[in-house]
Amino acid sequence: MEVNNSKEIQKSTIDPFGRRDFMKIVGSGIVVFFASGSAIESAVHAAQFRGMGGPTDFNDFLKIAEDGSVTVFTGKVELGQGNTTALAQMAADELGVSLDSVTMIMGDTELCPYDMGTFGSMSIRVLGPQLRGAAAEAREILLVLASEQLDKPKSQLKIEDGVIYDEKDRAARVTFGQLAKGQKITRKLEGRAVTKPVSEFTIMGKSITRLDGIAKVTGKAKYSGDIRFPDLLYARVLRPPAHGATLKSVDTSEAEKMPGVVVVNEDGLIAALHADPEIAGKAIASIKSEYDIPAGDVDENTIFDHLVNNAPRPQEREPKGDLAEGEKISATLFEETYLNGYGAQAPIETHTACAKIDGDRMNVWISTQTPFSNQSEIARTLGMQSENVRVMPVFVGGGFGGKNSAPQAVEAARLAKITGKPVQVFHDREEEFFLTVYRPAAIVKIKSGIDDRGKITLWDYNVYFAGDRGAEQYYDVPNNVIRTYGSAMGGMMGGSSPHPFATGTWRAPGANMNIFAKESQIDIMAAKCKMDPLEFRLQNTSDPRMRRVLEQAAKRFGYTPAAAPSGRGIGFGCGIDAGTYIAEIAEIELQNGSIKVKKIVAAQDMGICINPKGALMQVEGCIMMGLGYTLTEDISFKGGRIFTSNFHNYKMPRFSMLPEIDAFIVKNDDLAPQGGGEPGVVPVGAAVANALYDLAGIRVFQMPLTAERIKAAQA
Amino acid sequence: MKETIKFTLNGKPTSINVEGDRTLLWVLRTDLGLTGTKFGCGKGLCGSCTVVIDKKAVRSCRFPVKDISGKEVLTIEGLAQGDTLHPLQKAFLEQGAVQCGFCTSGMLLNAYALLLENPSLTRDEIIKGMDNNLCRCSAHTRIVQAIESVST
Numbered sequence: 001m002e003v004n005n006s007k008e009i010q011k012s013t014i015d016p017f018g019r020r021d022f023m024k025i026v027g028s029g030i031v032v033f034f035a036s037g038s039a040i041e042s043a044v045h046a047a048q049f050r051g052m053g054g055p056t057d058f059n060d061f062l063k064i065a066e067d068g069s070v071t072v073f074t075g076k077v078e079l080g081q082g083n084t085t086a087l088a089q090m091a092a093d094e095l096g097v098s099l100d101s102v103t104m105i106m107g108d109t110e111l112c113p114y115d116m117g118t119f120g121s122m123s124i125r126v127l128g129p130q131l132r133g134a135a136a137e138a139r140e141i142l143l144v145l146a147s148e149q150l151d152k153p154k155s156q157l158k159i160e161d162g163v164i165y166d167e168k169d170r171a172a173r174v175t176f177g178q179l180a181k182g183q184k185i186t187r188k189l190e191g192r193a194v195t196k197p198v199s200e201f202t203i204m205g206k207s208i209t210r211l212d213g214i215a216k217v218t219g220k221a222k223y224s225g226d227i228r229f230p231d232l233l234y235a236r237v238l239r240p241p242a243h244g245a246t247l248k249s250v251d252t253s254e255a256e257k258m259p260g261v262v263v264v265n266e267d268g269l270i271a272a273l274h275a276d277p278e279i280a281g282k283a284i285a286s287i288k289s290e291y292d293i294p295a296g297d298v299d300e301n302t303i304f305d306h307l308v309n310n311a312p313r314p315q316e317r318e319p320k321g322d323l324a325e326g327e328k329i330s331a332t333l334f335e336e337t338y339l340n341g342y343g344a345q346a347p348i349e350t351h352t353a354c355a356k357i358d359g360d361r362m363n364v365w366i367s368t369q370t371p372f373s374n375q376s377e378i379a380r381t382l383g384m385q386s387e388n389v390r391v392m393p394v395f396v397g398g399g400f401g402g403k404n405s406a407p408q409a410v411e412a413a414r415l416a417k418i419t420g421k422p423v424q425v426f427h428d429r430e431e432e433f434f435l436t437v438y439r440p441a442a443i444v445k446i447k448s449g450i451d452d453r454g455k456i457t458l459w460d461y462n463v464y465f466a467g468d469r470g471a472e473q474y475y476d477v478p479n480n481v482i483r484t485y486g487s488a489m490g491g492m493m494g495g496s497s498p499h500p501f502a503t504g505t506w507r508a509p510g511a512n513m514n515i516f517a518k519e520s521q522i523d524i525m526a527a528k529c530k531m532d533p534l535e536f537r538l539q540n541t542s543d544p545r546m547r548r549v550l551e552q553a554a555k556r557f558g559y560t561p562a563a564a565p566s567g568r569g570i571g572f573g574c575g576i577d578a579g580t581y582i583a584e585i586a587e588i589e590l591q592n593g594s595i596k597v598k599k600i601v602a603a604q605d606m607g608i609c610i611n612p613k614g615a616l617m618q619v620e621g622c623i624m625m626g627l628g629y630t631l632t633e634d635i636s637f638k639g640g641r642i643f644t645s646n647f648h649n650y651k652m653p654r655f656s657m658l659p660e661i662d663a664f665i666v667k668n669d670d671l672a673p674q675g676g677g678e679p680g681v682v683p684v685g686a687a688v689a690n691a692l693y694d695l696a697g698i699r700v701f702q703m704p705l706t707a708e709r710i711k712a713a714q715a
Numbered sequence: 716m717k718e719t720i721k722f723t724l725n726g727k728p729t730s731i732n733v734e735g736d737r738t739l740l741w742v743l744r745t746d747l748g749l750t751g752t753k754f755g756c757g758k759g760l761c762g763s764c765t766v767v768i769d770k771k772a773v774r775s776c777r778f779p780v781k782d783i784s785g786k787e788v789l790t791i792e793g794l795a796q797g798d799t800l801h802p803l804q805k806a807f808l809e810q811g812a813v814q815c816g817f818c819t820s821g822m823l824l825n826a827y828a829l830l831l832e833n834p835s836l837t838r839d840e841i842i843k844g845m846d847n848n849l850c851r852c853s854a855h856t857r858i859v860q861a862i863e864s865v866s867t
Contacts, residue, residue, distance in 0.1 A: 079815060080814035080815025080816065080817075080852050081814070082814070209808060209809060209811070210808075210811070210813065212816070213807075213808040213813050214800075214808060215816075216813045216816030216819050217800065217804040217805075217807050217808050217813060217816075217819060217823065218751070218791065218792070218794070218795055218800070218804065219749075219750070219751020219752070219790070219791030219792050219794075219820050220751065221816050222750070223750075223753075223817065225744075225750070225753075225754065226744075226750035228748060228750070275745070276737070276741065276745060277741055277745070278737060278738065278741050345851075346851055347815070347817070347851050348753070348755045348761060348763050348815070348817045348818045348849060348850070348851050349753070349755075349815070349817040350754075350755075395815070395816060396815065397753070397815045397816070397817030398814075398815040398817060398851050398852055400851065426754070428757050429755070429756040429757055429758070429760075429761075613811055614811075616811075617811045617814065617854065617857065620853075620854070620856045620857070621814060621852050621853040621854055622853075623853075624853030624854075624855050624856065625851070625852075625853040628853075646756055646758055646760060647756055647758075647760040647761055647849060648758070648760055652849060652851065653853055653855070654846050654847075654849060654855075655841075655842045655843075655845045655846045655848075655855055655858075655859065656842055656843070656846045658842065658855045658856065658859065661856050
């Protein structure tokens with residue numbers, strides 16, 4: 001095409017990729033590459049593509065094909081949080097196409113560049129601005145091409161639904177498809193693209209019904225457990241009775257006698273496979289095994305002393321002023337300790353994977369938040385090249401941090417290689433509870449002080465094993481320190497850990513515990529000086545975003561000031577997570593000694609809100625899920641033995657726990673979009689604990705706030 | 716011992732030849748390829764495997780397949796009429812009652828059976844009737860709203 005001679009385009013067109021198969025994917029049309037990841041992600045990606053002649057410093061790309069269709073390729077995955085829809089809204093709006101002409105290709109390791117994983121509420125916050133930039137860049141390329149083709153000045157051109165036209169002569173028009181035809185334009189976003197101001201949004205900022213909704217309400221959405229092949233074998237894997245147990249002896253003879261059952265016993269992987277998953281289950285149950293179980297009697301009651309006694313040296317952040325001076329000038333000092341047990345993510349879809357060998361290649365379908373690290377782990381374990389392992393895109397039935405590791409995928413791939421058949425590994429619910437990377441038990445010790453006017457004078461904050469997410473200071477404290485002992489990741493990231501089993505991430509890792517402790521301490525201080533808890537907070541923070549969410553939540557609730565305990569059962573909690581500010585107000589009552597949450601109001605400032613409905617679904621879900629860690633969820637164990645096994649003894653929020661939830665977005669269009677998947681969960685524990693104090697004048701320092709603990713506090 | 720079991724599946728006469736003591740969930744998901752019905756807990760505690768048998772919601776993970784003989788079984792794949800969504804499906808979609816979608820089939824069929832029994836459910840009746848269906852994304856608020864909007 002003539003426009004290929006465009007000097008402006010040619011000058012800035014980058015060389016195509018050296019990697020032949022990748023070039024095939026990129027194909028013809030207009031492609032803009034962009035980087036959304038951290039420096040680490042870019043480095044990993046660069047390592048994968050080094051020596052292949054192409055650019056390496058990107059994580060995503062956007063393509064306008066010769067038929068005018070728009071496709072976004074990103075390694076992020078849809079876990080139910082709705083990022084597919086919001087990202088498509090961003091691309092469509094910046095480009096000037098309808099939402100249904102955008103296709104999202106996500107988490108496919110063959111088609112999408114490297115991505116570290118879908119966690120930390122980063123899809124919109126980190127990927128979003130870059131995606132918008134790339135779409136704006138593509139729009140500029142299209143306008144230049146259209147200007148040449150139509151022989152009209154660019155300034156006169158308008159874009160509507162994938163068509164560029166001359167505003168003075170609407171007959172002069174050309175479609176994106178016509179412009180992209182025959183092109184091989186590849187461009188790297190260099191951060192110069194001008195994105196639309198909020199006032200020009202047509203698709204962003206709208207409550208769009210989620211794009212994957214129809215597939216999900218009709219049962220057509222395919223999850224990793226729904227992949228079928230005629231010769232598919234379902235594998236059940238032998239699990240130890242306790243973490244840290246080592247196998248002494250095993251007898252698989254009964255299983256081997258069962259017709260059609262394949263037994264694998266190789267390098268520590270013992271599995272029974274059959275075309276019927278129930279027979280595979282019976283076969284694995286028939287295996288007799290003996291284990292050495294390491295001594296260990298730490299349990300859910302003694303774990304806290306154990307952890308404090310075995311904590312590593314702390315890391316300090318936000319040191320300010322002089323702690324001794326702070327203590328001296330304080331009129332009242334407060335020293336409290338807060339506790340939280342282990343928790344499970346417990347997605348309704350258990351860890352599942354299906355693996356199939358095709359020649360020298362392995363295709364794997366995984367319920368995962370981290371397809372790319374699963375890909376390299378499978379390749380490493382099987383001695384394959386990473387590029388010969390493809391993690392395929394599937395829907396994921398919830399992650400909540402629990403699917404940042406996917407050992408079942410390695411098992412499925414190993415079993416597929418050993419048997420030569422496609423293999424599915426799925427956890428039953430008992431395995432899911434046993435094998436998850438638990439949210440770590442954690443301790444927070446705070447020493448704080450106030451002067452005689454209720455100004456905070458001292459904040460000496462010590463957190464054990466929850467990490468420092470959510471611990472940052474948003475109150476104006478002259479003498480401050482935050483000490484972090486051990487990370488929230490425990491053994492997950494390697495290294496030694498005093499936990500009796502592996503621990504890992506749970507929605508907003510550590511922040512729920514930090515905000516519970518911190519915001520409880522704030523209320524304790526407010527109560528001591530007989531000050532209304534909202535007034536106390538406002539008096540002690542000058543952060544305008546925090547003040548605004550607190551004030552707007554109070555207004556929405558119809559809050560009237562009173563010092564706690566007022567007998568009303570109303571409590572505040574607030575926090576910052578993933579760049580988003582959130583304030584929640586809980587109203588509770590006691591029913592047969594248990595907390596019944598009647599109402600929660602939530603005000604969330606997340607910067608520009610891309611999809612208000614999608615954002616509110618996340619806040620509401622966060623609040624309801626938060627009631628679980630606050631009131632009922634706890635892991636029972638002794639040493640490496642886990643007694644929590646299924647939903648009868650891990651009590652998750654259910655309909656009868658549903659309060660009235662009134663969540664709303666506090667408009668802040670001056671700020672780029674911030675995280676939305678996790679902030680809402682963060683203040684729930686604190687708001688409910690503070691409401692309990694307000695109701696009954698008692699404080700429970702350990703979550704979950706069970707009837708038993710409330711009774712003990714009343715005694 | 717395999718036996719021939721005849722029943723109606725999503726409105727169609729169906730005959731299968733299977734071991735009668737297998738559970739309905741896995742026969743649906745494997746032999747019949749209807750993967751919209753999900754495995755969640757295997758103990759009838761979460762409701763993600765819910766199907767409707769003779770107008771009653773049933774946990775298919777605890778239901779022997781031989782007991783469907785002569786009965787009418789409805790799974791998520793049979794809820795829409797062609798491309799026309801059932802009003803409950805439409806309500807779930809539009810009200811935002813779906814997140815990860817893994818509990819959705821069970822939620823829809825449980826709600827469908829509740830509405831068959833009583834088309835005018837109150838909010839309290841919805842909460843009581845849905846209480847044994849778990850949703851970890853915790854979309855409860857909008858699930859209740861969606862069912863309320865279909866209730867007459």
